[in-house]
Amino acid sequence: QVQLVESGGGLVQAGGSLRLSCVASGRTFSSSSMGWFRQAPGKEREFVAAISWSISTTYYADSVKGRFTISRDNAKNTVYLQMNSLKPEDTAVYYCAVKRGPVVLTENRYDYWGQGTQVTVSS
Numbered sequence: 001q002v003q004l005v006e007s008g009g010g011l012v013q014a015g016g017s018l019r020l021s022c023v024a025s026g027r028t029f030s031s032s033s034m035g036w037f038r039q040a041p042g043k044e045r046e047f048v049a050a051i052s053w054s055i056s057t058t059y060y061a062d063s064v065k066g067r068f069t070i071s072r073d074n075a076k077n078t079v080y081l082q083m084n085s086l087k088p089e090d091t092a093v094y095y096c097a098v099k100r101g102p103v104v105l106t107e108n109r110y111d112y113w114g115q116g117t118q119v120t121v122s123s
Contacts, residue, residue, distance in 0.1 A: 001026050001027055001112075002024055002025070002026045002027055002028060002098055002111070002112040003024070003025045003026045003112075004022055004023070004024050004096050004097070004098060004112055004113060004114035004115075005022065005023050005025075005114055005115070006020060006021065006022045006094065006095065006096050006114045006115065006116060006117040007020070007021050007022075007023075007117060008020040008021050008117060009094060009117030009118045009119045010118075010119070010120070011120045011121075011122065012086055012119075012120070012121055012122070013121070013122050014086060014087055014088055014121055014122065014123050015085060015086065016086050016121070017082070017083060017084045017085075017086065018083045018086065018119060019080060019081070019082050019083070020036070020080065020081040020083065020094055020096075020117060020119075021078055021079075021080055022034070022036075022078065022079045022080075022081075022096030022114055023076070023077060023078050024077040024078070024079075024098060025077065028077050028098075031053045031100065031101060032053055032098050032099060032100055032101075033050060033051065033052050033053060033098070033099050033100075033101065033102060033103040033104070034050065034051055034072060034079040034096060034097065034098050034099075035047065035048075035049065035050035035051070035096070035097050035098075035099075035103070035105075035107075035110060036048040036049045036050070036070060036079075036081045036094060036095070036096055036097075037094070037095045037096075037097060037107055038090075038092035038093065038094045038095065038119075039092055039093050039095070039116075040089075040091060040092040040093075041092075043092075045095070045107060046061065047059075047061050047105045047106075047107065048060070048061055048064055048068065048081070048094070049061065049064065049068055049069075049070040049081060050070065050103045050104070050105060051070045051071065051072050051079065051103065052102065052103045053074065055071070055072060055074075057103055058070055059103060059105060063089075064083075064090075067083065067084050067085045067086075068081060068082065068083050068084070069081070069082040069084075070082075079096055081094070081096075083119070086119075086121045087121060088121045088122065088123045089121075090119060090121050091119060091120050091121050092118075092119060093116040093117065093118050093119075094116060094117050094118075094119055095113055095114055095115075095116045096113070096114045097110035097111075097112065097113045097114070098110065098111060098112050099111050099112075
């Protein structure tokens with residue numbers, strides 16, 4: 001089993017920044033990929049960003065490209081999501097997830113999920 005715990009969410013004004021963290025514990029995978037997804041009220045969960053184990057490959061949803069940056073510290077089993085220039089439409093519960101092997105953008109390919117952290121952006 002792998003446990004994922006997100007933190008760093010909160011309330012911020014439009015244009016502001018937040019940094020989310022996700023710490024993995026338990027049976028962590030070597031060569032794992034990690035991703036961030038989000039779910040806004042009344043909407044389906046959607047892909048936000050993902051990063052490979054080697055940190056050489058990152059992917060972003062078009063809606064966050066240029067504003068969000070995903071990174072990871074493998075020594076700390078931690079993945080980060082730096083969110084800048086936040087918009088009200090970024091309001092959602094943000095989830096981190098981990099999977100074995102290469103990065104994919106499809107949520108049903110991820111093996112373990114955190115409980116989520118709420119991000120609210122006021123206008």
